[in-house]
Amino acid sequence: xxxxxxxxxxxxxxxxxxxxxxxxxxxxxxxxxxxxxxxxxxxxxxxxxxxxxxxxxxxxxxxxxxxxxxxxxxxxxxxxxxxxxxxxxxxxxxxxxxxxxxxxxxxxxxxxxxxxxxxxxxxxxxxxxxxxxxxxxxxxxxxxxxxxxxxxxxxxxxxxxxxxxxxxxxxxxxxxxxxxxxxxxxxxxxxxxxxxxxxxxxxxxxxxxxxxxxxxxxxxxxxxxxxxxxxxxxxxxxxxxxxxxxxxxxxxxxxxxxxxxxxxxxxxxxxxxxxxxxxxxxx
Numbered sequence: 493x494x495x496x497x498x499x500x501x502x503x504x505x506x507x508x509x510x511x512x513x514x515x516x517x518x519x520x521x522x523x524x525x526x527x528x529x530x531x532x533x534x535x536x537x538x539x540x541x542x543x544x545x546x547x548x549x550x551x552x553x554x555x556x557x558x559x560x561x562x563x564x565x566x567x568x569x570x571x572x573x574x575x576x577x578x579x580x581x582x583x584x585x586x587x588x589x590x591x592x593x594x595x596x597x598x599x600x601x602x603x604x605x606x607x608x609x610x611x612x613x614x615x616x617x618x619x620x621x622x623x624x625x626x627x628x629x630x631x632x633x634x635x636x637x638x639x640x641x642x643x644x645x646x647x648x649x650x651x652x653x654x655x656x657x658x659x660x661x662x663x664x665x666x667x668x669x670x671x672x673x674x675x676x677x678x679x680x681x682x683x684x685x686x687x688x689x690x691x692x693x694x695x696x697x698x699x700x701x702x703x704x705x706x707x708x709x710x711x712x713x714x715x716x717x718x719x720x721x722x723x724x725x726x727x728x729x730x731x732x733x734x735x736x737x738x739x740x741x742x743x744x745x746x747x748x749x750x751x752x753x754x755x756x757x758x759x760x761x762x763x764x765x766x767x768x769x770x771x772x773x774x775x
Contacts, residue, residue: 493509493752494510495511495513495750495751495752495753496510496512496665496750496751496752497509497510497511497513497748497749497750497751498510498514498519498693498694498747498748498749499746499747499764500515500694500697500698500746500747501698501707501744501745501746501747501764501765501768502743502744502745502746502768502771503744503768503769503771504744504768504769504771505594505744505746505764505765509694510609511692512751513665513749514665515693515694515695515750516658516662516663516694516695517663517665517693517694518656518663518691518693519664519665519666519691519693519694519730519733519735519749519751520581520666520680520690520691520730520732520733521655521690521691521697521728521733521735521749522542522678522688522727522728522729522730522733522734522735523565523618523687523688523726523727523728523729524690524697524726524727524728524735525685525686525687525689526621526654526686526688526706526708526716526726526728526730527670527700527714527716527717527726527737528627528640528644528655528686528690529567529619529621529624529628529635529686529687529705529716530567530569530624530715530716530717531643531644531710531714531716532628532639532640532643532644533563533567533624533628533714533716534711534714534715535644535710536631536632536643537649538711541631541632542563542628542631542670543563544562544563544564544567544715545562545563545564546562546563547559547560547561547562547593548561548563548565548566548581548603548623549561550566551563551627551628551630551631552600552626552627552630554597554600554601555600555601555640555737556601556602556603557606558604559603559607559611560611561573561603561607561611563627564715565611565612565620565622566617566620566621566623566624566627567616567621567624567639567715567716568614568615569614569615569617570611570612570613570614570615570618571577571607571611571617571620571623572607572608572609572610572611572612572613572615573603573606573607573609573615573617573619573620574606574607574608574609574619574626574735575606575614575615575616575617575619576618577591577595577596577599577607577618577619577620577622577684578599578714578715579591579595579599581597582625585676585678585731586678586679586744587678588674588677588678588679588682588684589678589679590681591622591682591683591684592682592683593683594684595683596622596623596626596683599619599623599742600623600626603623606619607707609673616661618687618688619682620685620687621686621687621688621716622683622685622686623695624686625683625685625686625687626683626686628686630693636657636659636685636686637653637656640655640656640660640690641653641684644700644710647709647710648699648700648703648704648709648710649667649699649703650696650699650700650703651696654692654693654696654705655690655691655692655696655697655700656690656692657680657681657685657689657690657691658681658691658692660714661724663664664691665751666732666751667732667733667751667752667753668752669730675731675732676731677730677731677732678730678731680730684726688728688730694749695726695746695768697735697737697749698745698747700737701737701738701739701745701746701747702745705717705724705737705738705739705745706739706743706745716754719753722740722741722742723738723739723740723741723765724738724739724741725737725738725761726738727738727757727758727761728744729757732751732754733750733751733764734749734750734752734753734754734757735747735748735749735750736748736757736758736761736762737756738761738762738765740765740770742770742771743770743771744768744770744771745765746765746766746768748760748761748763748764
């Protein structure tokens with residue numbers, strides 16, 4: 493079965509939506525959600541609400557003293573926290589279903605024992621971003637959606653709610669399985685939301701990539717972005733969606749989203765970006 497694919501990009505990249513994809517329908521963006529969480533952190537730090545190196549225990553009373561974990565550690569995946577939340581896992585087809593706010597609070601109270609890696613060593617952590625999102629909402633007294641709207645979307649000139657955890661059902665585009673039936677989705681609206689629960693349209697994501705990575709309208713890219721030799725990028729995947737957002741130092745950029753087949757999206761995005769002609773006057 494052909495893979496529904498949406499590709500948007502700068503000069504030299506042909507915009508297209510194939511096999512039933514739609515650049516104006518909401519799709520899951522998985523771990524690309526971390527970019528929004530990290531950008532919120534960077535903006536709050538710039539405004540002096542928190543510091544990148546603020547100890548986590550100063551933000552959350554549940555955290556025991558002396559862990560050494562800062563907000564920067566969480567954003568850069570160097571907190572020592574494990575990749576996945578601790579405790580009973582959800583069913584195989586919904587692994588985050590049991591990760592409730594109560595479960596998160598329990599982890600926070602035992603954070604010194606939850607950590608499995610060394611502080612300062614990189615270990616990709618969805619749990620770390622759940623903790624970071626919880627810290628930011630606690631410090632500000634704002635919901636996660638309000639923070640994304642106020643600190644990222646509106647400053648970029650994008651509509652509030654155009655990246656959200658709860659898009660209207662009729663505007664969603666979801667992966668489909670046998671006989672065209674919608675595949676069950678993971679539960680990502682709880683505390684795991686800042687790590688991987690957002691939805692967006694590809695058109696909105698293109699505005700985010702241009703604003704954050706090409707025009708740098710909100711300052712340097714947040715620490716949540718991944719960095720290669722000349723490409724700044726982040727990917728995301730859920731049970732049936734995969735996405736890459738990336739920009740080259742010379743101004744080339746793209747957003748690639750695929751439904752159903754999540755394998756190979758990263759390599760396809762890199763190949764497409766590097767095959768596009770560099771803009772005249774680029775580095």
